[in-house]
Amino acid sequence: MKKRIVAVAAATATALILAGCSSAETPSEGGGKNITLWLNGGDTPDALRDYLKTEFADATGGTLTIEEQSWTDAVAKLTTALPDAENTPDVVEIGNTWAPTFTNAGAFTDLSDMYDDLGGDKLLPSFVEVGSVDGAEYALPYYFGSRYVFYRKDVWAQAGVAVPATLSEFNDAAAKLKTADQSGFYIGGEDWRNGLSWIFANGGDLAKKDGDDWKSSLSDPKTVEGLTQLQALYASASLAPVTEADSTPWVNINNNESTGKPEAATIIAPGWAHWSIGDLAPDPEDATKTVATWNDDVFGSFVLPGVDGGVAPVFAGGSNIAISAASKNQDAAKELMTIIFSPDYQKMLGANGLGPANLDYASSLGDDQFATALIDSAAKSKLTPAAPGWAAVEGSGLLEEFFGKVNGGGDVEALAQEYDGKIDELLNG
DSSP states (O other): OOOOGGGGGTTTTTHHHTTTTOOOOOHHHSSBOEEEEEETTTOHHHHHHHHHHHHHHHHHHSEEEEEEGGGGGGHHHHHHTTOOOOTSSSEEEEEEHHHHHHHHOOOOOOOOGGGTTTTTBBOOOOHEEEETTTTTEEEEEEEEEOEEEEEEEHHHHTTOOOSSSSSSHHHHHHHHHTTTTBSSSOOOOOOHHHHHHHHHHHOOEEEEEEEEEEEEEETTTHHHHHHHHHHHHHHHOOOTTOOEEEEHHHHHHHHOTSSBSSSEEEEEEGGGGGGGGGGEEEEEEEEEEEEEEOTTTEEEEOOOOOOOOOOOOOEEEEEEEEEBTTSSSSHHHHHHHHTTHHHHHHHHHTTTTTTTSSSSGHHHHHHHHHHHHHHHHHHTOOOOOTTTTHHHHEEEEEHHHHHHHHHHOOOOOHHHHHHHHHHHHHHTT
């Protein structure tokens, strides 16, 4: 494995490599092995967590402890915890865009010997790629959640706007739907993950490999074309703050509790957002939470159209999963990976609206409009660059800063050249 030290992991890379030699295992009182799994956010439902715990106990006699981490500080916590053999989680969920950084730093166990047994070429290829180094697999796909459009059928019908066939038609429709108190299309100024679609649709990229190194490509003419189109769309269609990054736009497309009206006619979000769209009511199983009831007469969905029609490339959200190289419980951690990639668990992911890592089980998503849109958008989706320093780029806040300035009306070409220089310093570690 090629060890390339990157900014976010520079202080810990040596420890990461050395810790991978550990082999002692943590016993349970019953003689099994106790391990810890870190999951990010609440995307993995409780039913799936309970299944993993039960199956792991049955298979090993040990206890699986699941600890939920916040997405906002996960990179920092992983950088600190992974090299520490006494405190490292045994198995970790990581954002797919962070995988290149940690694999290149030696943070994860080589899974090549069990890759075929876990799904092999049936696993989502783009996610496998970002978790691999020199032909060896370290971080495998966990789930995918491609993005598509949700819209208010009632608002669109009242405005006489039809579902668009091209990206320019979408932009025009969004502008027509904007009012003084309603976004035609709600997107935060710093929301680069959704804004990427306009770059990708126009043939641009955030970075490209140049020989052995990666170079930021914000100033590439195709990227600039996409950014210019996004800037115009933001100005003409969105009332979201220019300082808003990733958010919860389903709140805006639902009726406001005070006014009884939506604050957005259209949003773009990962497929699982549909569980939060609709009339809200207390969750009968947990009164502290609310559940949404989708209404087909009020809401609809469609994939973002491309420049010339078809499907626009969108950023594929989701996660990879890996075993810490510093874990003292390698065999037990591999047993958990076997459970995660089992047919039953893969189907459970799909049944809960999460794209399963193994595409043979994509049918478990169902055949409704949400499953269709998720599968269609995922087929054309793209990931962020597989550069070793990409986690450092994301952690720096430079992308939020850049997109905010672009959508705030800044000179696109000048900003692109300025931020190419800043991002270049981080891409290769």
